Amino acid sequence: MANDKSSMQLITRGILSENPIFKLALSMCPAVGISTTVMNGLMLGIAVLFVQVFSSVTISIFKNVIHPRIRIPTYTLTIATWVTVIDLVLAAYLPEAYAKMGIFVKLIVAFAIITMRLEMFACKESVNASFWDGLGMGLGFMVGMMVIGFFRELLGSGMILGYDVLGFKPLLFFILPSAGFFVVGLMMAFFNWIEIYYKRSKGLKS
Amino acid sequence: MTLGKIQQTILVALVLCLAPFLVHAEDLIAEKSFKSNTEILVKFSGPVDRAIAEDVKNYTVFEEPDPDIRLTLKSAILAENGKSVSLVFAEPLNTAVAHVVTIRGLAGIESTTFTVSKSYLGYLFGILISALLINNFVFTKYLGLCVFFGTSKKKDTAKGMGVVFTLVIVVSALMSWFFYNFILIPYDLNFLQIVVFIGLVSLTVQAVDTVLRKVNPILFNSFGVYLVLVIANCVIIAVPLILANSNYNAAETFMLALGAGGGFLLALYLMSAVSERLQLANIPQTFKGLPIAFIVAGQFAMAFLGFSGLQLF
Amino acid sequence: MKNIITIVVRLTLSCLLAATVMGLCFIFTSNAKKHNEHVKEQQVMYSLLGYKGDAKAPESLALHEVYRYVISNSEKQTIGYLVPSQQGAEQNFLFVNIDLNGSLIESKPISLSEIEALEPETRNKAVIAAVGPGYQVTFADQTVVVTDNGNRVGYLLGGKFQGFKTFVNVMLAVDPTFTLIGLEILEHEEDPGLGAEIEQDYFKNQFKGKPFEALKTIDVVKAPIPSDYLKALNGKMSEEDVMRFREQYKDKDIYALTGATISTKAVADGVKGIVKKFAYRVDVLDKVLKEQQLAVSF
Numbered sequence: 001m002a003n004d005k006s007s008m009q010l011i012t013r014g015i016l017s018e019n020p021i022f023k024l025a026l027s028m029c030p031a032v033g034i035s036t037t038v039m040n041g042l043m044l045g046i047a048v049l050f051v052q053v054f055s056s057v058t059i060s061i062f063k064n065v066i067h068p069r070i071r072i073p074t075y076t077l078t079i080a081t082w083v084t085v086i087d088l089v090l091a092a093y094l095p096e097a098y099a100k101m102g103i104f105v106k107l108i109v110a111f112a113i114i115t116m117r118l119e120m121f122a123c124k125e126s127v128n129a130s131f132w133d134g135l136g137m138g139l140g141f142m143v144g145m146m147v148i149g150f151f152r153e154l155l156g157s158g159m160i161l162g163y164d165v166l167g168f169k170p171l172l173f174f175i176l177p178s179a180g181f182f183v184v185g186l187m188m189a190f191f192n193w194i195e196i197y198y199k200r201s202k203g204l205k206s
Numbered sequence: 207m208t209l210g211k212i213q214q215t216i217l218v219a220l221v222l223c224l225a226p227f228l229v230h231a232e233d234l235i236a237e238k239s240f241k242s243n244t245e246i247l248v249k250f251s252g253p254v255d256r257a258i259a260e261d262v263k264n265y266t267v268f269e270e271p272d273p274d275i276r277l278t279l280k281s282a283i284l285a286e287n288g289k290s291v292s293l294v295f296a297e298p299l300n301t302a303v304a305h306v307v308t309i310r311g312l313a314g315i316e317s318t319t320f321t322v323s324k325s326y327l328g329y330l331f332g333i334l335i336s337a338l339l340i341n342n343f344v345f346t347k348y349l350g351l352c353v354f355f356g357t358s359k360k361k362d363t364a365k366g367m368g369v370v371f372t373l374v375i376v377v378s379a380l381m382s383w384f385f386y387n388f389i390l391i392p393y394d395l396n397f398l399q400i401v402v403f404i405g406l407v408s409l410t411v412q413a414v415d416t417v418l419r420k421v422n423p424i425l426f427n428s429f430g431v432y433l434v435l436v437i438a439n440c441v442i443i444a445v446p447l448i449l450a451n452s453n454y455n456a457a458e459t460f461m462l463a464l465g466a467g468g469g470f471l472l473a474l475y476l477m478s479a480v481s482e483r484l485q486l487a488n489i490p491q492t493f494k495g496l497p498i499a500f501i502v503a504g505q506f507a508m509a510f511l512g513f514s515g516l517q518l519f
Numbered sequence: 520m521k522n523i524i525t526i527v528v529r530l531t532l533s534c535l536l537a538a539t540v541m542g543l544c545f546i547f548t549s550n551a552k553k554h555n556e557h558v559k560e561q562q563v564m565y566s567l568l569g570y571k572g573d574a575k576a577p578e579s580l581a582l583h584e585v586y587r588y589v590i591s592n593s594e595k596q597t598i599g600y601l602v603p604s605q606q607g608a609e610q611n612f613l614f615v616n617i618d619l620n621g622s623l624i625e626s627k628p629i630s631l632s633e634i635e636a637l638e639p640e641t642r643n644k645a646v647i648a649a650v651g652p653g654y655q656v657t658f659a660d661q662t663v664v665v666t667d668n669g670n671r672v673g674y675l676l677g678g679k680f681q682g683f684k685t686f687v688n689v690m691l692a693v694d695p696t697f698t699l700i701g702l703e704i705l706e707h708e709e710d711p712g713l714g715a716e717i718e719q720d721y722f723k724n725q726f727k728g729k730p731f732e733a734l735k736t737i738d739v740v741k742a743p744i745p746s747d748y749l750k751a752l753n754g755k756m757s758e759e760d761v762m763r764f765r766e767q768y769k770d771k772d773i774y775a776l777t778g779a780t781i782s783t784k785a786v787a788d789g790v791k792g793i794v795k796k797f798a799y800r801v802d803v804l805d806k807v808l809k810e811q812q813l814a815v816s817f
Contacts, residue, residue, distance in 0.1 A: 185500025
């Protein structure tokens, strides 16, 4: 029971208080670049989730065998291996989704978030905890991407998940990649605002 | 290495490359080029027979990859001094492809064959400008953003990061090209791309770190810190991936890497210039820090959108 | 010293482990990848011929692959065609070498299994063996001849050309008189919302039904599509109304996409080039096949 509670905590932490995109401001390249539709966000989110969870678990299993001096190369090697695996699998089984994501699947290897997570968490904690933590972070990334994708798809092409909702295209600009910057910036401001408001109300109470 | 010195070295290299082209003109054909999209201009080293040069039937022109499709020549107009002929075609030419021209009976030679194509140097330069402006890695391709936002607060950090980055990317791109063409492809190990590339990047960073420490400790103190950040940069992996995808040769790889690094430096510098001014501005609490940086970057991205479709060569 | 050795040993072991994992994954996925690619290609081909979605192609429909190679040595160049031989022939492929003036140089029967023909490496090797030493063999393109009960009903042509950004990869279907019956955009990197609209039906359908004479001189007009024509292109009208519009606009130029004139021109020029070149080549090939009485499957 205690384990379950902490695993839920780990997950929510990944999605809300330590959301990789909005709070930690890491792995922003895909957030800006390909979050043009919810589907893209979902697919890349799944890829990142896969890499994050498997890498966390792998490092956690081998944490006692890894020599401290070669930590970083080992993390890089693990991440690169899992990225290659998901890259090959996606290219083989989901070629259309893969084509839309372009280079970004291969670029997962350079995401600072995954290396950081391994460094801060997986090499110290148990396999179970690492799994939930990885899951949380991956979900946080996926949720973040999907939210951005939701706004951009809706405002840019009037569709959600390919279904024509509005029937017209409000502002084509939102699909153009440069709008990604704006949307992410505004969402970060929004998260900030929520935090400040929350702190203020808490501050007043206590 | 200041920006000025870098520019000088590039100019010298270009001149050296051009020199052999200038010395070459010994045989009949002095110069050949696409004058417009329906015309090829051929300059001879001496005056030629008017009757032969203006007879359309003596010419055979085709696009290099399609030797069986002969292009229709509308007319061949010889200039007054007899030293250059303008070949006018019925249909617009696809100037992106090399065209092979054969002239029969000119100056007594049974057939003279030569190829007309857009200058290769122009093509290389085109790759450079493309990676620098048109497909700027930060503003048009949205790569390397984490490091970008981290180091673009002040002009000095921006310059430092940009220069170190360009250096690492050129060296690691050339090494990746070598590995890709001589080890990965011949042995059919293409799926090891990602691991090999990132391994090479780490190796380069380590090497530059060690070398810089010994050779120029002062430089190391100001720039060394950024070396570690280079590894977490998406652009540094993107460049080898792009060159693998497009099958570039060594010269093209060099141009791509130079353009990528230069573009990054440019982006950082522009951003830091704005950032320094933002620090004096009155920004609302919620927007302070990253949000406003993102919005500024978005405006830069919109500006760089203006470069898209630019075709210099 | 011992430290360094342990580090190196551990690093090497982890590298080997990683390589094994990736290698296994590669072996498993590469077969699936090829299979999926092949299935997708078949789908595109049948939909171009008009059999979309649930409509199944009739049993009598057959697809014959023709591969074209450019064979060169230091003196001259020739075009080599790898064509499937007639049903029941001893060897299932025929290699026909034609010079640039359209006369036959030689023709040789070759034996290639279906899988070998689909794979570029094995196919290239067979062609190189047929040509003999001293020549450079380059693969040019691949066409599919479609027959129904032995009569030619169409051709499927592939092509790649420069778009606004990078390349555009297309596949088209033409009937025996070279009228365009279908256009499909396979790959492109155009801007979403602007150049990327070339993959929308209302753009592609503008090319449908255009006769060869119109295609030879096709150009782009910078005007928006008339609203009733647009409805017909989107399929929002009855079958006969759509046909009526197609008949009305069949000799006209292509209307440019809003904000994507260059992409439109690139596709129009690309299609024009592909169809013109193919019409010339198939004529040359047919002449040779007829003169030499070569028995092929189409």
